[in-house]
């Protein structure tokens with residue numbers, strides 16, 4: 181990956197599972213000069229430092245909510261992954277202003293600092309919950325995307341910084357998500373708590389999410405959103421796949437759809453797909469026409485209306501055996517099952 185040769189990469193929220201995995205990948209590729217991990221939690225940074233013990237890693241304690249701090253941390257940086265976020269639906273539902281502070285204002289601070297320091301590229305990480313949002317987490321992430329797009333379009337002549345983003349769905353086995361919960365329930369011999377067996381979600385191994393983000397880092401143009409054409413499954417099949425994987429026969433208890441949840445997620449809206457570019461595994465969603473107010477209102481797109489949104493309901497559907505095969509590729513499951 182020549183474009184990363186000698187570069188300094190800053191990762192906000194860098195001690196999370198995305199941050200650690202992308203760090204490992206970049207260090208293995210050996211091209212980058214330095215990786216700056218910018219995050220709030222000293223304990224997580226300490227653990228990551230001990231885990232990696234790598235001279236190219238630099239740790240900076242700071243919050244994206246603090247504009248002065250992120251401004252100082254950004255000096256000398258070439259590229260940014262902006263992964264710091266409040267991402268839990270219930271927490272954002274109860275404390276929406278906190279989601280605004282981190283996901284919206286924090287992103288604005290990161291963009292300000294990046295533009296000030298003439299950073300080459302910023303990739304912001306978003307979620308399918310930002311498309312046709314129904315909860316505060318999705319709304320704040322949608323605002324993050326809108327902010328990235330507006331700042332990309334409003335760039336001053338000569339502005340060097342390319343601002344772009346990615347949107348992906350549920351990352352399999354991410355902390356607090358349903359698969360580790362089901363595995364835990366299986367291990368304890370408890371009933372699997374299923375919200376609604378017909379609910380669907382995009383399922384993405386973390387490795388695919390990293391590929392998507394690195395794709396955006398290499399190819400994203402200013403204002404672009406890159407979206408992976410992910411596969412999806414029903415939650416009923418996901419539960420059955422977990423049981424099959426562990427040859428278990430725990431009961432399944434239906435608990436009903438929780439507050440702030442959708443039956444199906446959307447990765448790309450109909451409006452976005454009508455202006456998308458098909459890049460085989462990905463879609464490139466360029467931003468709307470430039471920052472000219474008049475054109476926004478008078479130039480329409482006849483294609484809108486003829487295209488369906490890309491949802492976890494109409495995406496390629498994984499069946500129980502293909503979910504089992506997918507789960508078996510995950511390092512966490514391999515460890516649980518004692519296979520490598």
Ligand SMILES: O=c1ccn([C@@H]2O[C@H](COP(=O)(O)OP(=O)(O)O[C@H]3O[C@H](CO)[C@@H](O)[C@H](O)[C@H]3O)[C@@H](O)[C@H]2O)c(=O)[nH]1
Pocket residue numbers: 267268269307308309348349350351356357358359361373374375376379380381415437438441445
């Ligand atoms: O006890 C449970 C918990 C969850 N589910 C279902 O499992 C699916 C996935 O749930 P979960 O793993 O909690 O993920 P989401 O609520 O969809 O949100 C995750 O995926 C988002 C990306 O879409 C991230 O932004 C969020 O941080 C992350 O929690 C959903 O259909 C849930 O209704 C159950 O059936 N039983």
